[in-house]
Amino acid sequence: MSTSVSSGGEPLAAPTAPAPASLDAAGGAAAAGPPPVPVLEARGLVKTFGHVIGLRGVDLTLNRGEVLGIIGDNGAGKSTLIKCLTGALQPDRGEILLEGRQVSFRSPLDSRQHGIETVYQTLAVSPALDIAANMFLGRERVSKGPLGLLFRKLDKRGMRAEARQQMARLGITTLQDMSQRVETLSGGQRQAVAVARAAAFGSKLIVLDEPTAALGVRESEQVLELIRELRRQQLPVILISHNMPHVFSVCDRVHIQRLGACAGVVSPATTSAEEAVAIMTGAKQLVAQ
Amino acid sequence: MSSLADHGGPIGAVSDGAATIEELGGSRRATPLDRVQRSLHAHPALGPFLVLACSSLIFYALNGRFLASENVSLMLQQVAVIAALGVGQTLIILTAGIDLSIGAAMILAQLFMAQLAANDHWAALPALLLGCVVGIGTGALNGTLVTRFRVPPFIATLGTLSILTSSGLLYSQGQTTQASQMPGLLNWTGNLVKIGPFNLINGVLVVFVLYLAVNYLLTQTRWGRHVYAVGDDLEAARLAGIRTRLVLFSVYAFAGLIVGIAAWVSIGYTGAASPNNAVDANLQSITAVVIGGTSLFGGRGGVFGTLFGALIVVVFTSGLTLANVNDLYQPIAEGVLVIAAVGVDQWIRRVKA
Numbered sequence A: 001m002s003t004s005v006s007s008g009g010e011p012l013a014a015p016t017a018p019a020p021a022s023l024d025a026a027g028g029a030a031a032a033g034p035p036p037v038p039v040l041e042a043r044g045l046v047k048t049f050g051h052v053i054g055l056r057g058v059d060l061t062l063n064r065g066e067v068l069g070i071i072g073d074n075g076a077g078k079s080t081l082i083k084c085l086t087g088a089l090q091p092d093r094g095e096i097l098l099e100g101r102q103v104s105f106r107s108p109l110d111s112r113q114h115g116i117e118t119v120y121q122t123l124a125v126s127p128a129l130d131i132a133a134n135m136f137l138g139r140e141r142v143s144k145g146p147l148g149l150l151f152r153k154l155d156k157r158g159m160r161a162e163a164r165q166q167m168a169r170l171g172i173t174t175l176q177d178m179s180q181r182v183e184t185l186s187g188g189q190r191q192a193v194a195v196a197r198a199a200a201f202g203s204k205l206i207v208l209d210e211p212t213a214a215l216g217v218r219e220s221e222q223v224l225e226l227i228r229e230l231r232r233q234q235l236p237v238i239l240i241s242h243n244m245p246h247v248f249s250v251c252d253r254v255h256i257q258r259l260g261a262c263a264g265v266v267s268p269a270t271t272s273a274e275e276a277v278a279i280m281t282g283a284k285q286l287v288a289q
Numbered sequence B: 001m002s003s004l005a006d007h008g009g010p011i012g013a014v015s016d017g018a019a020t021i022e023e024l025g026g027s028r029r030a031t032p033l034d035r036v037q038r039s040l041h042a043h044p045a046l047g048p049f050l051v052l053a054c055s056s057l058i059f060y061a062l063n064g065r066f067l068a069s070e071n072v073s074l075m076l077q078q079v080a081v082i083a084a085l086g087v088g089q090t091l092i093i094l095t096a097g098i099d100l101s102i103g104a105a106m107i108l109a110q111l112f113m114a115q116l117a118a119n120d121h122w123a124a125l126p127a128l129l130l131g132c133v134v135g136i137g138t139g140a141l142n143g144t145l146v147t148r149f150r151v152p153p154f155i156a157t158l159g160t161l162s163i164l165t166s167s168g169l170l171y172s173q174g175q176t177t178q179a180s181q182m183p184g185l186l187n188w189t190g191n192l193v194k195i196g197p198f199n200l201i202n203g204v205l206v207v208f209v210l211y212l213a214v215n216y217l218l219t220q221t222r223w224g225r226h227v228y229a230v231g232d233d234l235e236a237a238r239l240a241g242i243r244t245r246l247v248l249f250s251v252y253a254f255a256g257l258i259v260g261i262a263a264w265v266s267i268g269y270t271g272a273a274s275p276n277n278a279v280d281a282n283l284q285s286i287t288a289v290v291i292g293g294t295s296l297f298g299g300r301g302g303v304f305g306t307l308f309g310a311l312i313v314v315v316f317t318s319g320l321t322l323a324n325v326n327d328l329y330q331p332i333a334e335g336v337l338v339i340a341a342v343g344v345d346q347w348i349r350r351v352k353a
């Protein structure tokens, strides 16, 4: 596992080279401007599954308007971490603060009602439902007419139209027919549905667990562009990815997860992808900041 | 299923041809068989409807009396109770569950209705409503076992099957109550009503309205969507922010209400409330759902398929009798249909993108 990641990291050094330059401005602004405002903070998160330790006391901070990358080898606890943050799992210990207030999400619905949208690694789409139904799953619109008032009739046409608009806004062109069932879509198209859903409804922050894993080059670039757009709108994003060029081109800071713990948080402006991979695999250690 | 089997030969040959083209490096094209698979996938009630239509035509060809209005009226009356229970069973099977106790629950509800009215001299409406509450209670019990105690539906309802069956016998002390002893409202479902050329009972109309209502709930409301989502992929539904436990519980409780309605229809149809009524109803309702194309794995199907499924069973019973075939062939036909339906479902599930 680790060799594939680091060997993947080396040839990628070239494309990442220009990235720090563009990020310097953002990094510099963050350093010189007003102090960062934390949107989401986690302290000392512990999560065990029987004898398996998923998280062994992890801290994480996400600031307003920032894209935080999370990298780490398979099984390092990335998904467990964001599941604890979004209510899909409940941490055994530790606390979570959303905009300074302590929260404990008992379900994904709980976190969603607090404005947190998540694309889970498993995508959480319902295969038998169509694209529009999946986009609006759990927050379906009822039609405005008398049937809606009296019999709670769904506004299927309205939701379909809005889903189509949302796809267009995100530049997703591979999905045309909003009444197509998700089980007939390719893996990448399903991922696009999940990302579009999160982008459409996230109001406080968006969590993306490997959103580009199944996407083609063009579609991946669209997701990265979407993340940049969210940052321009000051909406913070947590991005989990194994793709170092992606992480180092869009993220303001990168949280490195290793063996269930945080091995360090680095800035792409000052740390190269190779160094981050070395920390991730344990070849190098970061002195605590 | 016979219609599918008939087409199986020639279509199979075509797809074999396509396979060889593929081996030679040709591009993959949708064969007619693929198209059949895809349309069955998109419309789960289509297969059962075709089977119903074809078998009806065949039985009509064997004996012209099969489609005479008296026989159709009779079949519609015969199907009413199982079709009503089938609605509740469909909802539960859509969530990838199963209810083995649904018939026993109906008997218990109907015994309550009958005894309260006939022996305890309750007014008809309170007796009817209390019977429905008993039905909802049995559903809520199953729902609690499944959602709160995480007992697999098969086991939970196997347990409640025994409990409810014995409760019915204890409560009624094995006695049958005749409909003539009950107030008019309770056996209103058995009153004759003439619709066009057909002589039906009110219960048939009640069941028909039930189908329209539940079909609306399933296809046009938020709750219906969530039922499908929960049955399709429970964890995905939870992660997408659906209250999966609440949805599951509501399905069992609502099926309980349908049990109450089925009990009312059953009193009217049989003209009595007996603990030995409809003892096969548990399995017959499952048979109707499965033949009706609703997948035992959840998330796919609908109530109209179940209506066709229930009708298919009655059509075979009546048709084989009219064709002078030994009665014992009827259960054999039913068994073949069930197995074929599940086989077709497995095949449909492998549909390609």
Ligand SMILES: Nc1ncnc2c1ncn2[C@@H]1O[C@H](COP(=O)(O)OP(=O)(O)OP(=O)(O)O)[C@@H](O)[C@H]1O
Pocket (backbone or CB within 6 Å): A049, A052, A053, A054, A072, A073, A074, A075, A076, A077, A078, A079, A080, A081, A121
């Ligand atoms: N539900 C579970 N039950 C038992 N163990 C689990 C469970 N979920 C995660 N784990 C364990 O926790 C550890 C962290 O898993 P996690 O899914 O968070 O890894 P990850 O960093 O997301 O990996 P990947 O890059 O493969 O997605 C692994 O050892 C895994 O086996």
Ligand SMILES: [Mg+2]
Pocket (backbone or CB within 6 Å): A078, A079, A080, A121, A209
């Ligand atoms: Mg993961």
